[in-house]
Amino acid sequence: MSTPDEEAIAVVRRTLALCRAERDRPHSIAGDVQSQQAINQGWEPVDPDGEPMDLSILLEMKGPRIDFFDQQVITALDEGITQVVICGAGYDDRALRFRTAGVRFFDLDLPGVSADKKGRLATSGVDTSDLTLVPIDFRTDDVATALAASGHDGTKPTLFLAEHLFVFLDRASLVRLLEGLRSVASSGSRLAATLESHAGELDTATVIADFNKAFFGDITPMPSIYTREAFLDMFGSAGWEVEAPDVVSGVPHTETIDTEFVSAIA
Numbered sequence: 601m602s603t604p605d606e607e608a609i610a611v612v613r614r615t616l617a618l619c620r621a622e623r624d625r626p627h628s629i630a631g632d633v634q635s636q637q638a639i640n641q642g643w644e645p646v647d648p649d650g651e652p653m654d655l656s657i658l659l660e661m662k663g664p665r666i667d668f669f670d671q672q673v674i675t676a677l678d679e680g681i682t683q684v685v686i687c688g689a690g691y692d693d694r695a696l697r698f699r700t701a702g703v704r705f706f707d708l709d710l711p712g713v714s715a716d717k718k719g720r721l722a723t724s725g726v727d728t729s730d731l732t733l734v735p736i737d738f739r740t741d742d743v744a745t746a747l748a749a750s751g752h753d754g755t756k757p758t759l760f761l762a763e764h765l766f767v768f769l770d771r772a773s774l775v776r777l778l779e780g781l782r783s784v785a786s787s788g789s790r791l792a793a794t795l796e797s798h799a800g801e802l803d804t805a806t807v808i809a810d811f812n813k814a815f816f817g818d819i820t821p822m823p824s825i826y827t828r829e830a831f832l833d834m835f836g837s838a839g840w841e842v843e844a845p846d847v848v849s850g851v852p853h854t855e856t857i858d859t860e861f862v863s864a865i866a
């Protein structure tokens with residue numbers, strides 16, 4: 601039985617996958633250009649009330665974000681990285697779209713999501729031999745242990761991605777995840793992530809409460825919206841060196857919240 605928070609995340613997760621399929625995106629030579637459509641089988645763009653959703657409006661916001669993460673993968677593959685760990689992968693098709701000989705992809709998500717993605721991929725017949733699905737709950741499980749058990753090699757450089765994940769984690773889980781990833785990030789590894797940030801003059805607790813109330817009523821599926829400085833402190837304390845910390849890039853999320861694109865090195 602899923603909680604209201606989990607149901608809200610499920611709608612966001614599916615909508616993102618549908619947006620991804622609408623975008624003209626790059627792929628590797630051996631990559632699967634139809635993998636997102638294969639994963640999305642049977643879904644229609646509808647909102648939680650069942651009303652049709654106009655994805656073109658959403659894509660204005662999500663498009664640059666999708667492009668940012670695709671580019672991170674392209675750059676890493678060009679640099680010879682052989683491990684890509686996608687945290688909170690949801691129904692993201694990157695592991696298949698950027699399939700490359702000698703590169704292993706790890707998709708980490710909640711057990712129910714991992715199982716459903718596995719079933720969808722099996723039905724579609726897409727080649728998943730380079731993909732390891734890792735069921736995990738970042739609130740309770742240790743990411744370093746889960747990765748080691750899944751065949752990730754902490755002595756080799758890795759690209760870690762976290763697209764629209766951190767906002768769903770409570771602060772303690774987010775800090776633990778940053779530390780856990782850093783503990784298996786050898787030199788040459790990079791972490792790329794989105795952060796939902798608000799201006800320094802606003803009160804964090806009020807921003808979080810107002811945002812969740814406006815979009816989700818009485819539930820709080822998105823508990824981690826902080827100032828950029830607070831996020832950068834968390835990265836730094838966990839041992840991640842944020843690249844170009846003075847350069848802010850991203851897209852507006854709401855009037856008071858931005859979605860920032862950040863990369864950091866180990």
Ligand SMILES: C[S@@+](CC[C@H](N)C(=O)[O-])C[C@H]1O[C@@H](n2cnc3c(N)ncnc32)[C@H](O)[C@@H]1O
Nearest residue numbers: 612613616688689690709710737738739763768
């Ligand atoms: C908004 S979706 C983003 C999915 C994907 N990264 C994308 O951009 O399409 C957030 C993802 O994080 C996952 N997630 C949220 N909380 C999690 C947790 N505690 N442990 C593992 N995954 C979690 C959700 O299941 C969901 O797939």
